[in-house]
Amino acid sequence: MKIKSISVYQLDLPLEHPYWLSGGRLKFETLDATLVKVETDSGLIGWGEGTPWGHTYVPAHGPGIRAGVETMAPFILGLDPRKVLQVERAMDAALPGHLYAKSPIDMACWDIAGQAANLPIADLMGGGSRTPRPIASSVGAKTIDETLAVIERYRKRGYVAHSVKIGGDVERDIARIRDVECIRNPGEIILYDVNRGWTRQQALRVMSACADLNVMFEQPCETLDDIAAISGHHASPVSVDESLVTLQDAARIARDGLAEIFGIKLNRVGGLTKAARMRDIALAHGIDMFVMATGGTVLADTEALHLAATIPDENCHAVWACQDMITVEIAAGRGPRNRDGHLHLPETPGLGVHPDKTTLGDPVGVYR
Known part of the structure; x- marks a missing residue:
């Protein structure tokens, strides 16, 4: 099994109520979400998500995830997503640091591995x-x-x-x-x-x-x-x-x-x-x-x-x-x-939930 394509989606997530941290020092109203779809040559598809809490909370922001995936994609394509340690090492070699950009790819690989084994990730x-x-x-x-x-x-x-x-x-x-x-x-x-x-x-x-x-x-x-x-x-x-x-x-x-x-x-x-x-x-x-x-x-x-x-x-x-x-x-x-x-933990193999594609719009990046 090999990764044949990686698609990246951007989605704004408005909060139900305005949200403050540190006694009102930091205010948040909308989160910038990045969803990643990893497709394999066997037909299995895994999904990952990276949504930092704005860009002022910690050193992480939505555009950084998308740029990171673009940088790492050539090093990940062709790898077996079930071998999560191999994928992890390829990401770390391609882009030192920037852990928040690697999380959605790791998540999608675990999703695929769970589906392949017919087991929930846990x-x-x-x-x-x-x-x-x-x-x-x-x-x-x-x-x-x-x-x-x-x-x-x-x-x-x-x-x-x-x-x-x-x-x-x-x-x-x-x-x-x-x-x-x-x-x-x-x-x-x-x-x-x-x-x-x-x-x-x-x-x-x-x-x-x-x-x-x-x-x-x-x-x-x-x-x-x-x-x-x-x-x-x-x-x-x-x-x-x-x-x-x-x-x-x-x-x-x-x-x-x-x-x-x-x-x-x-x-x-x-x-x-x-x-x-x-x-x-x-x-x-x-x-x-x-x-x-x-x-x-x-x-x-x-x-x-x-x-x-x-x-x-x-x-x-x-x-x-x-x-x-x-x-x-x-x-x-x-x-x-x-x-x-x-x-309650889902019993479905892999992550246990995938998005409705109609809610995501067109991908902002596709890497093959």
């Missing part, structure tokens, strides 16, 4: 837990009242896990955390996500003020060096998200005890192949995980669910899904959807 990877994974909402609101309203909106949809965005203002963040904790329901999972929005002193002030609550904080500071500098001065569990990009990052975090939780974003780290290594480092060091797509449609959410299903139930807190945040539907209700605040 089963092919050796996991495949059928325990439904809680969906974590993403509460990007500016004021305390808005935060509480957004949480309640997601509760009505069945959500039992929430990622509450904070950062940028110490007093406001302390008040927001305490207000949310006052309304936390029994059994709810709440992660306070700073998105790199604190300096070292701000992080310590908020963590100290909320020490009695024993809450989890995600990415409290900009870099791993910052997180390391404050790690001995607080007792709060920390999740590393934006600073978890490479396998070397994962090894350092585990070795130096910088975090108790990994936030693995598949698009950011380069796809399932690279993310699986981070999963194994986490499990070897007693580190729990949240698994996420950076953004996107049901395709990206499904990929995240497959990785989550390879993690032991007790070590996977939740998955984050974007499909309830966007207003565009590309798969007519197919694929894993919110059922009582959880996603």
